[in-house]
Amino acid sequence: MAFNPECLGRRYEAGPQIVDRERHRAYLRAVWDGADWEPSRPLATFASVYLLWPIVPLLFSDPEVGLDLPRLLHGEQDFWFDRPVQFEEQLSPSGEITRAEERRGMVFLELTCTGRDEGGHDTAHSRSLFLVRSAP
Amino acid sequence: MRATVPLMSMPPGAGVEPPELSVHLSQARINEYAEASGDHNPIHLDPDFARAVGLPSTIAHGLLTMAAAAAPLEQWSAEVAYVSRISCRFSAPVPSGDRISGQPKVRDASAERVVLALEARNGSGEPALTKAEMELRPL
Numbered sequence: 001m002a003f004n005p006e007c008l009g010r011r012y013e014a015g016p017q018i019v020d021r022e023r024h025r026a027y028l029r030a031v032w033d034g035a036d037w038e039p040s041r042p043l044a045t046f047a048s049v050y051l052l053w054p055i056v057p058l059l060f061s062d063p064e065v066g067l068d069l070p071r072l073l074h075g076e077q078d079f080w081f082d083r084p085v086q087f088e089e090q091l092s093p094s095g096e097i098t099r100a101e102e103r104r105g106m107v108f109l110e111l112t113c114t115g116r117d118e119g120g121h122d123t124a125h126s127r128s129l130f131l132v133r134s135a136p
Numbered sequence: 137m138r139a140t141v142p143l144m145s146m147p148p149g150a151g152v153e154p155p156e157l158s159v160h161l162s163q164a165r166i167n168e169y170a171e172a173s174g175d176h177n178p179i180h181l182d183p184d185f186a187r188a189v190g191l192p193s194t195i196a197h198g199l200l201t202m203a204a205a206a207a208p209l210e211q212w213s214a215e216v217a218y219v220s221r222i223s224c225r226f227s228a229p230v231p232s233g234d235r236i237s238g239q240p241k242v243r244d245a246s247a248e249r250v251v252l253a254l255e256a257r258n259g260s261g262e263p264a265l266t267k268a269e270m271e272l273r274p275l
Contacts, residue, residue, distance in 0.1 A: 026168075026171065027203075030169035033204075041214070043206070043210055044210065044219035045202055045207075048203070049172070049174065052199075053174045073226070076224065076226065077224060077226070079221070079223070080221040081218070
């Protein structure tokens with residue numbers, strides 16, 4: 001399956017995601033090794049769970065994109081927020097391929113995601129740069 | 137990890153230093169992160185698969201490394217600020233069993249926002265997270 005640079009602009013949508021406090025507890029156990037701590041808000045990087053990962057499998061399995069997954073690397077990550085996200089609120093993620101190019105055998109693919117709250121306001125955002133190394 | 141005083145106000149006063157980073161990314165922690173995040177890519181979980189794609193061993197998820205580096209700063213600032221932006225480049229892999237380390241710095245501080253630099257190195261001393269920043273805004 002060859003990479004298709006014409007995938008630029010392809011969009012993906014996932015169903016509404018609850019910013020689940022119990023799932024956050026499991027996430028916190030994995031990323032935090034300090035003393036007991038019960039944050040009043042989700043960690044910023046928890047957006048990977050409710051915003052990014054609902055979209056990424058749609059991208060990775062899209063035959064119109066043609067990513068060579070075993071050779072894929074996560075190059076850069078950016079999350080930003082218009083306001084503090086709260087536990088138990090519901091966000092609807094969508095994603096768009098905002099960069100798709102192949103240079104010197106290396107694929108550069110950027111995925112930009114937005115989480116919209118129940119009031120229809122953009123609330124959480126992510127930008128991920130994935131790199132696919134050329135086959136030997 | 138060295139004990140530090142939580143951030144008490146925005147912006148931080150002179151001499152206030154964010155907590156030092158030192159986190160062990162064991163295979164057990166990587167497995168736990170895979171379960172919690174839903175990212176079951178075998179380069180993080182299966183040593184044979186990792187070696188087959190040219191890695192010396194399984195490696196930590198980039199997003200786990202980022203989260204482990206950020207969490208102490210979130211705790212440090214949680215009473216007075218929220219994270220409005222966090223970004224990084226994954227510049228070197230973190231093999232399972234490595235300890236990531238670094239000393240975050242206040243790069244810019246005003247009443248509206250504080251920007252922290254949070255670069256981290258892997259167990260071999262290579263820069264694992266570069267161009268890494270966290271922006272805080274007052275609650």
